[in-house]
Amino acid sequence: MRTVMMMAVLLAGAAPVAAETVAISAARMLDVDSGRISERPLVIAVDGRITAVGVQGALAVPAGARRIDLGNHTILPGLIDMHVHLTSDPTLSGMQALRYPNSFWTAIGVGMAKRTIEAGFTTVRNVGSAEFADIGLKLAIERGTIPGPRIVPATYSIGATGGHCDSNELPANYIFDRPGIADGPEGVRQKVRELHRRGAEVIKYCATGGVFSIGTSVGAQQYSQAEMNALVEEAHMLGLKVAAHAHGNDGIKAAIRAGVDTVEHVSFADAEAMEMAKKAGTWFSMDIYNDDYILAEGAANGVPEESLAKEREVGLKQRQTFQAAWKAGVKMAFGTDAGVYPHGDNARQFAKMVEWGMTPIDAIRAATIRAAEALGRSDVGQIAPGRHADIIAVAGDPTRDVTLLRDVKAVVKGGVVVKDAMGKVGR
Incomplete structure (x- = not known):
């Protein structure tokens, strides 16, 4: 019990860890709910969770955000x-x-x-x-x-x-x-x-x-x-x-x-x-x-x-x-x-x-x-606020050619790039 109490005191007094903010951009985004492709999307994630989805230029990139630019590709949920x-x-x-x-x-x-x-x-x-x-x-x-x-x-x-x-x-x-x-x-x-x-x-x-x-x-x-x-x-x-x-x-x-x-x-x-x-x-x-x-x-x-x-x-x-x-x-x-x-x-x-x-x-x-x-999960399956920042990128429109999904160019999981077949996507 003493050990548990000491741990609680230490944790309570610990300095808060700064949240990491990531801004993910691409040429296009597939909204899987509506089935529509939008242009120049921007996705903001904090500590691996999406907080905002909008359009580049209209949605502000938070100061100090780490950038992930997926180039001339279409993004959709992992x-x-x-x-x-x-x-x-x-x-x-x-x-x-x-x-x-x-x-x-x-x-x-x-x-x-x-x-x-x-x-x-x-x-x-x-x-x-x-x-x-x-x-x-x-x-x-x-x-x-x-x-x-x-x-x-x-x-x-x-x-x-x-x-x-x-x-x-x-x-x-x-x-x-x-x-x-x-x-x-x-x-x-x-x-x-x-x-x-x-x-x-x-x-x-x-x-x-x-x-x-x-x-x-x-x-x-x-x-x-x-x-x-x-x-x-x-x-x-x-x-x-x-x-x-x-x-x-x-x-x-x-x-x-x-x-x-x-x-x-x-x-x-x-x-x-x-x-x-x-x-x-x-x-x-x-x-x-x-x-x-x-x-x-x-x-x-x-x-x-x-x-x-x-x-x-x-x-x-x-x-x-x-x-x-x-x-x-x-x-x-x-x-x-x-x-x-x-x-x-x-x-x-x-x-x-x-x-x-x-x-x-x-x-x-x-x-x-x-x-x-x-x-039964509301934390995956969409690019939307509250979901994990799990995003993939493909070349082209998968709603016209579903075989594009066999050649995923980049994978982001929880706001971290885990595959980059295009070269450097982050800056």
Whole structure:
């Protein structure tokens, strides 16, 4: 107690730290809410948060402000990916991955975090990693030790014994820890509490089978309605949002009935499931790019034929479901499953979203204001007062050519330049 009191006295008497003011300028700015491009924007940020947005010459630059000039480029908010696995490397799939210790995958995550933010994704939701590695990455990034996006960590994905979130690659006589496994309503409640205690900020669970798990049908439901109800109720009581991995229609509907916040993949949802989602306000997060990569490179990367066969079953159907869900008015957020394909290529999905029904601005909104809404966060997703000064720059108008987002020229996170492909942008 004496130590705490002494610390309080010292802090109370400490001189205040001067706030850093930054002025960010560019040729153009995309307002993702209205979809309009404005000329000669000026963004003022103090201690990493935006305080004012205006026009150069009309909005005053505070005295002593550090300048970041993004030149003849278009700025827009830092992008958000709702479904990544930073501690995964798609070139080491299947049995190849078992050659490496857990510490290797944490180290991999450092490099993948850097690739991700340099691709313009300043916020990600990491929906599953072993050894609580996403917590470690988050803390190291926040301390400034390593570069990377803001991370909303799930820690382990929760799954049923023998299901998609279990480890079924080896024969059953091999005994090892499976920290994400929980069965029964009380079991899943306890697992949610444990992951929350360990730092999870979102709960992700496997409602159905999946493509990359061994011995599971891709669409088969793997948790009962009672188990899903208990899991979601417990997470929401703790203030956590819930993401459900679900390909199959029955599992999708059960997840929506349970009250999940987002459904991931959503490959085989029918019209009734879409209406349920609309009524409940459930978000769909659909990874419709990675089929191209998996089928082209998966075999060489070690993906077993069992999984490739399931991907061939899922790929086209998932894209058709995406198109139908968008037309039906389901809320859609941008999620790629990066880690199943190379990190840093997240923006390749924008073109697929446009190909399958969205306009470019709608696809961009899915990765900015819509994703922020799905996360329940008002501090990211827009260039607006009160938000983090997370800003990216591209050459041209991404509302006309969404593929421009695959070539981000500069990234600013919290008012600090973390990527500059143009040369010196600050002065």
